[in-house]
Amino acid sequence: MTRVGFLDALLGRSKPAPPDLDQLFGLPSAAVTLEAAAGFRPTGNGSVAFKAAEGAGFSGLREQVEGLLALDEGRYRAETDTFGFTWLVRHTTPDDLDGLVTDLHAVNSSLVDAGFGTALLCTLVGFSDGTRSLGLVYLYKRGSWYPFAPSGPERRDTSLELQARSVLEQELRIEPDLSRWFPVYGAPGL
Numbered sequence: 001m002t003r004v005g006f007l008d009a010l011l012g013r014s015k016p017a018p019p020d021l022d023q024l025f026g027l028p029s030a031a032v033t034l035e036a037a038a039g040f041r042p043t044g045n046g047s048v049a050f051k052a053a054e055g056a057g058f059s060g061l062r063e064q065v066e067g068l069l070a071l072d073e074g075r076y077r078a079e080t081d082t083f084g085f086t087w088l089v090r091h092t093t094p095d096d097l098d099g100l101v102t103d104l105h106a107v108n109s110s111l112v113d114a115g116f117g118t119a120l121l122c123t124l125v126g127f128s129d130g131t132r133s134l135g136l137v138y139l140y141k142r143g144s145w146y147p148f149a150p151s152g153p154e155r156r157d158t159s160l161e162l163q164a165r166s167v168l169e170q171e172l173r174i175e176p177d178l179s180r181w182f183p184v185y186g187a188p189g190l
Helices: 003-011 021-038 056-071 097-113 158-168
Strands: 041-050 076-080 086-091 120-128 133-139 144-148 150-152
Touching: 021 041, 021 097, 021 120, 021 133, 021 158, 041 097, 086 097, 097 120, 133 158, 144 158
Parallel strands: none
Antiparallel strands: 041 086, 041 120, 076 086, 120 133, 133 144
8 A cells, every 4th residue: 555545544535436427327227217106207308517627627628528519519508507517418309318318428428538527516317297307416426316306496395306216216326315415406407
């Protein structure tokens, strides 16, 4: 063990695990379960959120994102939220969840391959039962999913979130720590 590795172990620090992007491919089968049990269908909307720091790394990330957007023939759009996170938003038809997941995986993989994996925040995929919205959010740094159900400005439907958790816990790696279920109010794609 190196000196730095020894100090990290002694002080209880751990190196963050790299994102397990293949977890995204579990979503299409989970969507079938979600629809059968709770009536929520995919909306065809999804997004990838990341935060770029200032400096040279930011310039490199900005160039990588602009390159992705230039090559995609208009399939994605970029939005920045009030917290400074950039969201790459993809819209497909509601019945093309496989294609949406593949496209979101490609964006994530491109950013990770370019060395920007630590900037990734989450991937969000939207669902609806016709009246209510539900987002399934994948947290890269945790390697887990959680449901987010907005019910108005700065309000969420925790009852629906817990219902979705119970429906999906056999299908997806659901985040066990509820304090990590961050609200993503106004997130593009939701």
